[in-house]
Amino acid sequence: MFYIGVDLGTSAVKLLLMDSEGKIRKIVSKQYPISFPHPGWSEQNPVDWYEKSIEGIRELTEDINRQEVAGISFGGQMHGLVTLDGQDEVIRPAILWNDGRSTKETDYLNEVIGKERLSEYIANIAFTGFTAPKILWMKENEPDQFARIRKIMLPKDYLAYRLSGVFCSDYSDASGMLLLDVKHRCWSEEMMELCGVRRDQLPDLYESYDVVGTLKPEVASELGFPEQVKIIAGAGDNAAAAVGTGTVGEGMCNISLGTSGTIFISSEHFRVDQNNALHSFAHADGQYHLMGCMLSAASCNKWWMEEILKTSDFAKEQEGILRLGENQVFYLPYLMGERSPHNDPKARAVFVGLTMDTTREEMTQAVLEGVVFGLRDSLEIARSLGISITRTRICGGGAKSPLWKKMVANIMNLKVDVIKSEEGPALGGAILAAVGCGEYESVEEAAGRLIRVVETVEPDPELTEKYENCYRKFQKLYPALKPLFQEIIS
Structure with a gap:
């Protein structure tokens, strides 16, 4: 059939x-x-x-x-x-x-x-x-x-x-x-x-x-x-895309590095965070999910590469980035304001920490790291609700970058699984059709049998510790700059 x-x-x-x-x-x-x-x-x-x-x-x-x-x-x-x-x-x-x-x-x-x-x-x-x-x-x-x-x-x-x-x-x-x-x-x-x-x-x-x-x-x-x-x-x-990546059941996670960025966390239980920083929705598997949505993710890198550096060779720009966890340049990825977790349309993108010694590679690195730091903000809210998350699926154009996947694994301290097929909502729809027609007993069973992991990026404990220190610094930037955003954006 x-x-x-x-x-x-x-x-x-x-x-x-x-x-x-x-x-x-x-x-x-x-x-x-x-x-x-x-x-x-x-x-x-x-x-x-x-x-x-x-x-x-x-x-x-x-x-x-x-x-x-x-x-x-x-x-x-x-x-x-x-x-x-x-x-x-x-x-x-x-x-x-x-x-x-x-x-x-x-x-x-x-x-x-x-x-x-x-x-x-x-x-x-x-x-x-x-x-x-x-x-x-x-x-x-x-x-x-x-x-x-x-x-x-x-x-x-x-x-x-x-x-x-x-x-x-x-x-x-x-x-x-x-x-x-x-x-x-x-x-x-x-x-x-x-x-x-x-x-x-x-x-x-x-x-x-x-x-x-x-x-x-x-x-x-x-x-x-x-x-x-x-x-x-x-x-x-x-x-539907979550079904297509196998993100169903308790504590499953998918990160999308597309034009916008999302972190999607499935859960058996209904949960709402105190400030409604994450969307709390029903899930296609019959349970619930939390979702954080960043308005600018891979689009930050596209803007930096094409509009500022005037290049389309994204991979070459990443070749010189070798010292992970040691960058002293930070980037707030709010080119279009931000949704999760700040819900602040007046937020703006900012580089912090530039000196006369700052290199092109360090600024590129900061852009990539800043997107992942921003997604981690939403991950931390989900963790605060008691959801245990140890690994994530990854998809979107940004997931094609080995460097970016490594950053996700170590900034978030998660195992990052890359799946064989990435057809998103269309595949999810087909799987839902198969479940509805009795081909599989449940969405979770169907996803478990049909979705194949072809690569897993493991976090490195030493690098994870370095990035933990970087993230604590990143966390302080938006609260410090928020009053200025409110003042300068009419």
Whole structure:
């Protein structure tokens, strides 16, 4: 049998075909436009998602017996607001996760309603990217459109609805709406009232591996699939990617060194840190996870290499970096402000400790180290909650650097596992489809059997001790500079 994972991204949909043995048979990607109608706005037409997904699924399955397709599931861009009217027509373009129009509404939730009440209701605080502030914006600025809403859904759930006719979402993706009581895995009555939405406007909730329905007959006919193809709920992109890296079960960790940086920690238990520095969400394995998100990670290195050093030879710039744990130059990686753990849009990138003797290599080293120090800030919060973390998976473009992986191992004092396949949410979606169809008993079993570790970078005790001293110095920099950031950034 075959399983399809659909990764509904911001610029393209990536579709992955996996067989019963877990082998990836084919990958197809289809792009669609994104519009920026006003500064800071970011929108897409949900119909484009569906049409390109159908086009991609046809191409993905052109070389197999389509009668052997058993299930389809999803990983999708989170937080986007999709609204349908009583005739199931899209009311307005979807407002995406990276849309910044709802600053006023976010401030209202955090400062008027209050972060403590939000944390009590939904285990998280508000960010402009999340869904609830977008709903409040639409209510205030487009009241006629708002009054037409009959269904509110997330991007991947629009695909599930078009394919199956079932109005559904999963707990992991719903966690990022600021409408879900994460601890009790149900919609929050308080947040629905605050946002002016009714329960019947929100989807039914499922675990990510639950079967929500089957293909609508007309869709099955169009694709040449059997009507009994199962549609499985799927997950938000981060949770789906975690499944795709095997980051499931108690204390499992994955670090992504992409444009932004994330540290994703799975847990059997619901946990919230005191300051809501980490996102506390449901996980696709049926349990929970904590996630810290840095806005600039590999993008810091890209900026330093291409904009400042004017080079594209990243590997060559790292060749001269030999004295790890001894650098006296520090770098704060806040090129775009920071989310986790500081939640400070006014934070800025800074070099500290430059002298007449500072070398090009030391500054490059500081950039790489600063990103890992920043991620460790989030790791320490998770550890303070009693989660035992001894090793991590690693992915993203930055994970291709042997030097950066070595820094992660020693700055964080973790064993760093590199996995064979790095297909992210698409692979996670395919695995969820296989679990939903009964190929595996659980997400944890599937991940354990399908995800292969091909390399492990071990921390060196002597180097770890050196980096511990460096990290203690790094920790003091942001608190010392925060008042200055507040003063100079209007």
